[in-house]
Amino acid sequence: MNYKFSTILFVCLFSVLFIMGSVQAYSSDRDIRVGIWANQRNILVSADTDYQIVNADNHKLLEHLSANEKATIVFNASGFTLNGKRIDAVRLSILKLKNDNEHSIEINKKQYRGDIDIHITNGKTGMTVVNTLPIEEYLYGIIAKEISPNWSLEAVKAQAVAARTYALYNRNKHKDDGYDVCATTDCQVYGGRESEVPRTIKAVDSTVGQVILYQGKLIPAYFHSSSGGFTENSENVWGTYLPYLRGVVDYDQKSPQYNWEKQLTPSEIEEALSKAGYNIGTLKAIGISPLTTQSINIIDRGVSGRVKIIRFIGTNGSIQLSGEKLRKILSLKSTLFDVHIILPVQKSIEFEITDKVGNQGSKKIEINLPPTSEKGFVTDRKDIHRISGRPNEIVSISGYGWGHGIGLSQWGAKAMAEKGPQDDPTYFKEILKHYYQGVEIKKLPKGV
Numbered sequence: 001m002n003y004k005f006s007t008i009l010f011v012c013l014f015s016v017l018f019i020m021g022s023v024q025a026y027s028s029d030r031d032i033r034v035g036i037w038a039n040q041r042n043i044l045v046s047a048d049t050d051y052q053i054v055n056a057d058n059h060k061l062l063e064h065l066s067a068n069e070k071a072t073i074v075f076n077a078s079g080f081t082l083n084g085k086r087i088d089a090v091r092l093s094i095l096k097l098k099n100d101n102e103h104s105i106e107i108n109k110k111q112y113r114g115d116i117d118i119h120i121t122n123g124k125t126g127m128t129v130v131n132t133l134p135i136e137e138y139l140y141g142i143i144a145k146e147i148s149p150n151w152s153l154e155a156v157k158a159q160a161v162a163a164r165t166y167a168l169y170n171r172n173k174h175k176d177d178g179y180d181v182c183a184t185t186d187c188q189v190y191g192g193r194e195s196e197v198p199r200t201i202k203a204v205d206s207t208v209g210q211v212i213l214y215q216g217k218l219i220p221a222y223f224h225s226s227s228g229g230f231t232e233n234s235e236n237v238w239g240t241y242l243p244y245l246r247g248v249v250d251y252d253q254k255s256p257q258y259n260w261e262k263q264l265t266p267s268e269i270e271e272a273l274s275k276a277g278y279n280i281g282t283l284k285a286i287g288i289s290p291l292t293t294q295s296i297n298i299i300d301r302g303v304s305g306r307v308k309i310i311r312f313i314g315t316n317g318s319i320q321l322s323g324e325k326l327r328k329i330l331s332l333k334s335t336l337f338d339v340h341i342i343l344p345v346q347k348s349i350e351f352e353i354t355d356k357v358g359n360q361g362s363k364k365i366e367i368n369l370p371p372t373s374e375k376g377f378v379t380d381r382k383d384i385h386r387i388s389g390r391p392n393e394i395v396s397i398s399g400y401g402w403g404h405g406i407g408l409s410q411w412g413a414k415a416m417a418e419k420g421p422q423d424d425p426t427y428f429k430e431i432l433k434h435y436y437q438g439v440e441i442k443k444l445p446k447g448v
């Protein structure tokens with residue numbers, strides 16, 4: 001064997017060993033524990049095959065039930081009861097006797113794949129029901145809750161990969177509650193078997209195990225409905241710089257929420273602020289710079305134009321809020337908005353006067369206010385919107401997009417998939433690489 005050949009052989013062998021050691025195939029039967037119900041006093045259990053309820057700690061059989069036979073589990077201060085009978089257990093497992101993909105356990109009339117366990121909720125306030133199943137099957141039950149499964153398949157696939165990445169990234173989020181992820185918007189909305197549709201199953205299966213990695217690590221793959229034309233840098237919304245969550249141009253113009261308007265009276269704003277603990281008295285002005293062209297980065301707005309900070313000036317003082325905080329307080333669709341004060345058309349006003357010798361009367365004066373079609377009454381500074389206090393004055397908040405504007409835009413993904421090549425089954429990667437900068441899409445390496 002000559003030197004050159006043996007070197008090549010060594011390099012090849014080393015590469016194979018390296019690949020085997022570090023990038024082992026993603027195991028699609030990796031399980032995820034989903035907290036599907038918490039704090040329950042009563043649970044109604046059933047299954048479409050014979051099933052058993054066992055003590056999860058010592059595997060002792062507590063009850064054997066036939067297919068479609070119902071069992072009621074109640075939790076109270078003295079412990080569990082099963083169909084009215086006191087049972088000696090602190091953790092329960094529901095086991096299907098035919099443990100295949102066709103059959104489901106039913107909890108509170110909803111069907112679930114995989115296994116079901118029940119434990120006492122922290123604080124002993126009720127029962128927590130945990131559904132343990134392979135992560136791929138979990139994904140079947142969440143995609144249609146996020147986007148329409150009828151969208152172009154590459155968009156549905158992009159959503160599937162983002163959802164898989166997000167779930168794996170967050171798998172320790174509810175460790176203290178005894179499961180990995182919850183089934184609400186706090187993690188991702190999971191509806192069990194009834195939320196599955198053939199197209200979402202296809203999108204999950206055709207991307208099996210694929211995740212979004214940045215420098216070899218899973219990313220928090222945030223997604224939202226539509227950004228309003230431009231996504232935002234992570235630090236401008238949550239204060240944390242993440243290199244892959246950068247503001248990029250969005251293609252969400254066809255989103256029904258691409259633009260929106262919310263009209264509020266000054267007193268409605270005062271009330272909402274006061275409810276949130278900010279008593280500023282009578283609202284006198286709102287301080288925010290005007291929303292101009294996108295891709296700006298000024299002191300109070302991010303790269304997309306999203307509001308970073310906004311000021312409310314009142315008779316009791318002024319406050320400064322983050323855009324996200326205000327979004328919650330006023331239930332706004334996004335923080336990409338502009339503020340205008342609309343004054344009603346008022347041709348003349350009449351007021352009481354007293355003349356020099358004490359006679360009272362009224363006087364009418366003509367005033368010239370802008371018509372309502374011209375939004376934005378001109379005030380003395382562009383970044384201060386003064387409230388005049390005249391009757392029927394309206395604060396108009398006109399905005400773009402729906403959601404936090406970070407990462408994948410679902411309506412943008414839809415538009416990209418429709419415009420992209422229709423015969424390229426890997427185009428979902430291009431969509432993801434646009435919304436998550438500098439990432440790789442591949443099967444999850446071992447140990448990540």
Ligand SMILES: [Zn+2]
Pocket residue numbers: 173174181182183184186187188
């Ligand atoms: Zn959660």
